[in-house]
Amino acid sequence: MGIHHLFKKGRPVISFEIFPPKQTSTIDTIYDTLDGLYDLKPDFISVTYSAGGKGASDHVTCDIASIIQNKYHITPLAHLTCVNSTKEEILQNLKRLQENQIENILALRGDIRPDVEPKHDFEHASDLTSFIKKYGDFSISGACYPEVHCESNDAVSDILNLRKKVDAGAEHLISQLFFDNNAFYSFLERARIAGISVPIEAGIMPVVNKKQIERMVSLCGASLPQKFVKMINRYDGHPEALRDAGIAYAVNQIVDLIANGVDGIHLYTMNNPYTARKICESIASIRDI
Ligand code: FAD
Numbered sequence: 433m434g435i436h437h438l439f440k441k442g443r444p445v446i447s448f449e450i451f452p453p454k455q456t457s458t459i460d461t462i463y464d465t466l467d468g469l470y471d472l473k474p475d476f477i478s479v480t481y482s483a484g485g486k487g488a489s490d491h492v493t494c495d496i497a498s499i500i501q502n503k504y505h506i507t508p509l510a511h512l513t514c515v516n517s518t519k520e521e522i523l524q525n526l527k528r529l530q531e532n533q534i535e536n537i538l539a540l541r542g543d544i545r546p547d548v549e550p551k552h553d554f555e556h557a558s559d560l561t562s563f564i565k566k567y568g569d570f571s572i573s574g575a576c577y578p579e580v581h582c583e584s585n586d587a588v589s590d591i592l593n594l595r596k597k598v599d600a601g602a603e604h605l606i607s608q609l610f611f612d613n614n615a616f617y618s619f620l621e622r623a624r625i626a627g628i629s630v631p632i633e634a635g636i637m638p639v640v641n642k643k644q645i646e647r648m649v650s651l652c653g654a655s656l657p658q659k660f661v662k663m664i665n666r667y668d669g670h671p672e673a674l675r676d677a678g679i680a681y682a683v684n685q686i687v688d689l690i691a692n693g694v695d696g697i698h699l700y701t702m703n704n705p706y707t708a709r710k711i712c713e714s715i716a717s718i719r720d721i
Contacts, residue, residue, distance in 0.1 A: 433507055434571030435536045436603040438475050438696075439631040443720055444689075445696030446712070447509075447606075447633065448472075450703050451480040452492040462496055468705025470504040472712040478509035478538055478606070478698070483516045490521075491528060498532040509573060510534050513542030514554035514563075522553075522560070526567050538573045539564055539602065556593070561600040574602035576632065578610045578619035582653050587619075591626045598628050605630060606698045609637040609648065611681075612657045613688050633696035634689050638682035638707045640675040642668055679707055683714045690718055 438445050448469055453461045469477065477500050481493040497508035510529055514522060529537065541557040544550060554560050557574055564570050574597045577590060584590035594605070605628075610616055616634055623632060639645050642664060648654065656664075663681060667674035686697050701708045712719075 433535070434603065435476055435507065435509060435573060436571060436631060438507075439604070444694055445475045445631070445633060446473075446715075446719055447476045447478065447696060447698045448474045448701045448708060449478045449480065449635075449698060450496070450701055452482075452496055459492060459495060462499065462703075465701075465703045465705060466500065466504055469701065469708055470506060472705075472708060474506060474699075475696070476507040476509050476536070477504075478511060481511040481513055481540075483513050483521075483542060490525065494525070494528045494532055494534060497529075497534045501532075501534065507536065508534060509536040509538050511538040511540060512560070513540045514557070514560040515542040515544060515550045516548055517553065518551050519553045519563070522563065523567070526564065526570075529570070530568055535569075536571045536573065537564060538575070538606065539597075540575055556596075557602075558593075558597040558600040561597055561602050565601040571604075572602050573604040573606060574598070575608065576605040576619070576623070577608045578616045579608070579653065579655060587622060591622045591628075594623065595626050595628055598630055603630055605632045607633065607635040608652050608654070609635045609700055610654050611639075611660050611685070612655055613685055613692075615655065616689070617692065631695040633698040634685075634694050635698045635700060636682050636685055636689075637700040637702070638711060639664075639678040640702075640704065640707055641671060642674070644702070675707070679710045679714075682707075683711055686711065686715055687718065690715070 479493045479496045493510050497510040500506050500508040539557050539560045561572050580587050580590045663677050667677050
């Protein structure tokens with residue numbers, strides 16, 4: 433089923449993101465993650481993609497998406513990046529996805545890495561989106577940035593670029609993680625004013641240790657509200673307390689988002705079924721209302 437259809441059920445969609453095992457592990461380790469997640473009944477599970485270099489997973493993303501679909505009977509969303517791929521390489525990926533009956537693709541540009549020369553067949557995610565649309569019958573999702581993409585000069589040009597992605601065929605958007613719901617609400621307002629009417633899911637990452645926060649903030653530049661910083665400082669050095677506080681913080685964000693009528697919540701699970709379970713248990717009675 434095309435993921436955008438899931439939003440017609442009149443309740444917030446709840447979805448998960450997982451990533452392929454490190455190259456040093458076998459693909460089988462993903463079963464531990466999926467065994468811990470499937471009975472939480474996510475509406476879909478997305479699988480990240482890494483093209484070339486370290487952690488390359490050209491076919492692994494498709495293999496895992498196929499496992500999600502065939503063994504766990506959950507709709508998969510396969511991430512696909514384009515900046516380091518030629519058209520030929522993207523075509524091979526699309527063929528593989530089609531052969532495995534994977535219908536949903538999260539079309540991404542990917543990060544420009546200082547050590548890798550981009551291939552220049554695709555400059556932006558919108559180019560990949562148009563290319564996939566021409567190729568076959570896929571349902572396409574895209575990424576969006578409540579606190580503005582790090583390469584954008586301003587919020588207005590970022591939204592206008594997002595509009596290009598939607599006009600090219602993205603039927604659903606998933607946001608970068610954020611810790612301040614007001615940033616998401618302002619973004620949502622800008623997007624709707626710009627005529628972007630597709631469902632937009634809020635990306636939520638439960639923070640379970642300080643290292644993870646530092647890494648995430650350096651990668652995506654999410655701003656940290658004072659109450660979040662206070663929480664981190666208070667429980668630094670107490671891993672269990674920090675984990676529980678991080679879960680509670682994510683639950684508070686989700687409750688507020690659902691109360692404000694969000695289309696969906698995309699949980700960055702970090703392959704950690706424990707935190708996903710705690711969160712889903714906490715929102716069990718409100719997610720279907
Ligand atoms: P784009 O939409 O191309 O945007 C990139 C920049 O270009 C923005 O500043 C935008 O404003 C600008 N822009 C866009 N279109 C145009 C245009 N037509 N003309 C001029 N400027 C334009 N990375 C991975 O490597 N693997 C993953 O699996 C992965 N999954 C992700 C999932 C989510 C939900 C998110 C939010 C990000 C993910 N990323 C992943 C990271 C992503 O690849 C980076 O954030 C990347 O820098 C931008 O990707 P994009 O698809 O948003 O790019």
